[in-house]
Amino acid sequence: MWARVADGSIQEIINIPRIITIGGITHPRTMFTLWTDAEKKEIGILPVTKANHLDGQYHTENNPSYAIDEDGNAVTETITKAADKTLADVKTQQLIKIKTRCNNLLANTDWYVTRKYERSVAIPDKIIAFRAAVLTVYGASKSAINGAANIDALKTVNTNGTGATASITVDGTSTGVVSASNNTITKNSHGFVDDECVYYETDTRDASDADKPIKGLVDGGQQYYVHSATTNTFKLSLTPSHYGDEAAISLTGVADTGDAHIFTSLGIMKTVNDWPGEEDLAYKV
Helix, strand or coil: CEEEEECCEEEEEECCCCCEEECCEEECCCHHHHCCHHHHHHCCEEEEECCCCCCCCCEEECCCEEEECCCCCCEEEECCEEEECCHHHHHHHHHHHHHHHHHHHHHCCHHHHHHHHHHCCCCCHHHHHHHHHHHHHHHHHHHHHHHCCCHHHHHHHHCCECCCCCEEEECCCCCCCEECCCCEEECCCCCCCCCEEEEEEECCECCCCCECCCECECCCCEEEEEECCCCCEEEEECCCHHHCCCCECCCCECCCCCCCEEEEEEEECCHHHCCCCCCCCCCCC
């Protein structure tokens, strides 16, 4: 996006390259992409720094406004809020969305229930747990949405949090780090909090290219949730508390190799954004 400027004021906003006549001289559309900013400035064409649009789920916008930067080298676009959308309407849309997601997640395992009813074949425990977790998340999401007092509160319900710590690295072979008796990992002032989602990986493989994770964990980018965090220790769970079935993973021993076992924070997921999956380790049959 560019702006045509003359006599210190913006004459027009140009959204896409086009043939343009300035001062009686016609310039090809390729001028916008082939000329340098300095060359374009000589004929009164400045680049526009575009603004981010507001979230259309919650707000309507005023028409953009434009101002020449103090140094005269660019134009800045500004987008402001016109109004919040009606709270009840936004809630209705979100309630429909989570109900659809709940139904879609349950649909693939409905046949277990049908088989149980028609043929008295037991439903696997993991499928029972999965379906219960889906319904738990749906109920909690519905309550959170309905409980929002205004648009800003509803946005908070839907906005994931960031972790205090980007990542930590521990020596997975050390019994001073990995406790099989307490199922804890020790890292002083690690910064993680309960229910923070973390991504686990090691940087060590053996000659056969096999992973050497902390025993009880799975390498290769498995996600876990922080459980029972203290200042210097934390446990891990396959599921967060809002699934209703969180439990500390049993760590059965230190890793065979590797002093760089990495836990990277993916943030703190809000209930409405974090649902069980049939292929999750906690539920996979």
